[in-house]
Amino acid sequence: MNQSFANHLPRRALLALAACAVLAGCASSKGPATNAIYDFGPAAAAAVAPAGRANLAAVVITDVTGNAAYDSERMFYRLNYADPLQARSYAHSRWNATPLQLLTQRFKTRVAQSGVKVLSTTDASTGVPLLRIDLDDFTHSFDSTASSYGEVAVRVSLFDKHTLVDQRTFRHKVGAQSADAPGGARALAQAADAVASEMIVWLASDPRTALTTRKQ
Template sequence: MTSAIRNAIAIAAAAALLGACASKGQPTAQYDFGPLPQASAPAPAAIGALIVADIAGPNALDTERMQYRLLYADARQSRPYAYNQWTATPFQLMTQRMKARIAQAGVKVLSTTDAAASPTVLRMEVNDFAQNFDSATSSTGVVDLRASLFRNHKLVDQKTFTRSSPAPSPDAAGGAQALAAATDAVTADVLAWLATLPPQKE
């Protein structure tokens, strides 16, 4: 048997194992980001009241199905877990988490229906939200998003943020934990960025 064939068999076996994880007669496992971690330092008051729009992104992520990539096999292919899923789409989970974390930092968080209450709007678009396997036993949760701050419908600033967190286990449960941690880290980065922007003029 050639090394190429052995590699192909190993990759296929790893994909089958991950895809069928937690499927042995068990019901579908559902994951979210878990409870909020301990509050970080309060955000500067200069941020003021903030409308946080629902996070958007590629159609491939607009689903409750949990997905992963085998970077060592084909990084261009996203594979679904067979019996594991999110409780909501990644966009919905991230929006909920971001709003909660920003509010936890002391910022008044408003929805888009409260447009009359604040001229400041934070919009975020996901570029990547993935559990990436470097090997059959090692993976990382990666979150990459672009944040844009608008005041009175004018762009104030825009920045891209990327964070990764190692998964504690090579499965869907580990991926959920890693992606929650990466999302929290990105949120902290977004808050730090907002604090550097010029305050709203009276």
């Protein structure tokens, strides 16, 4: 970088340029980069504790919804210390499905592992409670060039015969073991599993009892 030009750059801009160089450096030094594809890995049954078993016999889980950025296989990250309003994407890393699809499958798997029968939206007419999940945050964020974390936040609404029973927001943050795409992917997968576990604990209280109480 030209020294006179660098002297006129704001400190935040210099930090951002340095971080981008760190994140992209390995690929440029080893010749043409190959794309790496990530998902959440296998859903081990042991991840759901017996104490978190849901009491609902069955539930319909709709596909997770969210903004357009989450409906893409691109892997995004943010440099909170430089410009937290800018979403950047890794050039040579991506998800094997969109975050919305990955979370939909993961949540269905985790709830089923807790002992609840998970049904499709075509079964909603049977009167089975319906769980709608909106994705509010799915971010690999950097506090510094060496420190980052994955954060997942969802807004979950439980309906019983088209009546809203309860709504909760679940948010979990996991520190990344490495400040790169692999570290971010692992952290986000762990955060998604933690959110699923918290959601199952909530379902274990059978929130429909709140609806019964209000009707009395």
